[in-house]
Amino acid sequence: MVKHMLSLLDYSEKDIKHILDLSLKLKKGEINEDLKDKTLAMLFQKSSTRTRVSFEAGMTRLKGHSIFLDMSTTQLGRGETIGDTVGCLERYCDAIMARVNKHSDLETMIENAKVPIINGLSEKFHPCQTMADMLTVIEKKGKLEDLKVVFIGDCGFNMFNSTMIGFSKMWSNVVAVCPDKDGYRPEQELVDLARKHGKGTITIEHDPVKGIKDADVIHTDTWVSMGQEGADKRIKELQPYQLNSELLKHAKEDAIVMHCLPAHRGHEITNQVIDGSQSVVFDQAENRLHAQNGILLHLIKNL
Ligand code: CP
Numbered sequence: 001m002v003k004h005m006l007s008l009l010d011y012s013e014k015d016i017k018h019i020l021d022l023s024l025k026l027k028k029g030e031i032n033e034d035l036k037d038k039t040l041a042m043l044f045q046k047s048s049t050r051t052r053v054s055f056e057a058g059m060t061r062l063k064g065h066s067i068f069l070d071m072s073t074t075q076l077g078r079g080e081t082i083g084d085t086v087g088c089l090e091r092y093c094d095a096i097m098a099r100v101n102k103h104s105d106l107e108t109m110i111e112n113a114k115v116p117i118i119n120g121l122s123e124k125f126h127p128c129q130t131m132a133d134m135l136t137v138i139e140k141k142g143k144l145e146d147l148k149v150v151f152i153g154d155c156g157f158n159m160f161n162s163t164m165i166g167f168s169k170m171w172s173n174v175v176a177v178c179p180d181k182d183g184y185r186p187e188q189e190l191v192d193l194a195r196k197h198g199k200g201t202i203t204i205e206h207d208p209v210k211g212i213k214d215a216d217v218i219h220t221d222t223w224v225s226m227g228q229e230g231a232d233k234r235i236k237e238l239q240p241y242q243l244n245s246e247l248l249k250h251a252k253e254d255a256i257v258m259h260c261l262p263a264h265r266g267h268e269i270t271n272q273v274i275d276g277s278q279s280v281v282f283d284q285a286e287n288r289l290h291a292q293n294g295i296l297l298h299l300i301k302n303l
């Protein structure tokens with residue numbers, strides 16, 4: 001059966017651990033597996049720096065090949081359906097990674113493809129980022145279990161969703177710290193689902209100081225994601241949730257600061273914090289490549 005990666009909901013604790021172990025071994029050069037003669041198609045409907053380059057460079061390292069496709073300049077931009085597009089791509093390529101506006105488009109791709117489909121970000125999930133984030137936490141903290149993982153800011157979008165699902169499956173205790181308002185609060189249905197699948201606790205806190213208290217890991221993301229409207233209002237309403245030095249004092253002294261990037265310095269995070277000694281954002285960015293190479297080998301070669 002073909003495996004895909006649309007979200008981490010379909011992955012067990014054992015699967016996640018297996019892929020993270022594989023990724024870490026690849027990073028350390030302890031295994032010698034490749035994707036020679038394999039091709040990855042990369043479809044993009046939204047901007048990207050890290051996802052595009054880490055997948056492309058990752059495929060080069062694995063001796064495979066990748067093809068970048070801006071969706072608007074393919075025939076999709078002139079009305080060809082997603083189904084027909086993917087039905088052809090799968091005849092040439094061994095896997096398809098896509099960054100889409102609507103998560104449902106990834107589900108349509110699965111229905112039309114017999115090769116793995118990988119979510120390179122949708123409005124609902126960003127699983128490759130969370131795999132890289134978990135790899136980074138393992139490197140920095142030696143474990144994922146029993147850590148207090150705080151996500152502060154916009155807890156109603158892709159990054160929080162994937163952080164909540166992935167980390168809670170691996171026994172971390174996840175805390176959403178956000179305004180008590182629609183558009184920032186986690187989606188209740190997803191929280192229920194994550195709690196059902198997860199091993200760690202998931203709690204929601206609206207007071208930033210209480211929320212961040214004794215945190216081991218603090219994660220944040222842009223206040224205005226791609227596709228979100230009302231930037232001025234969001235920036236104003238999220239201001240009390242800015243990750244700054246004053247707030248960071250309430251976390252554990254050895255807490256690490258994470259951001260999937262791109263950062264909007266001076267909004268969700270200050271220069272002092274993102275450039276400070278607790279920040280691990282560039283290790284996180286590097287780990288996109290290693291985590292994704294683990295995912296690619298797992299999905300394409302069933303490793
Ligand atoms: N973190 C991340 O996915 O970055 P890009 O949008 O640059 O790909």
Ligand code: NVA
Pocket residue numbers: 121157158159221222224225226260261262
């Ligand atoms: N939440 C952000 C993540 C960017 C990597 C967005 O969707 O724009």
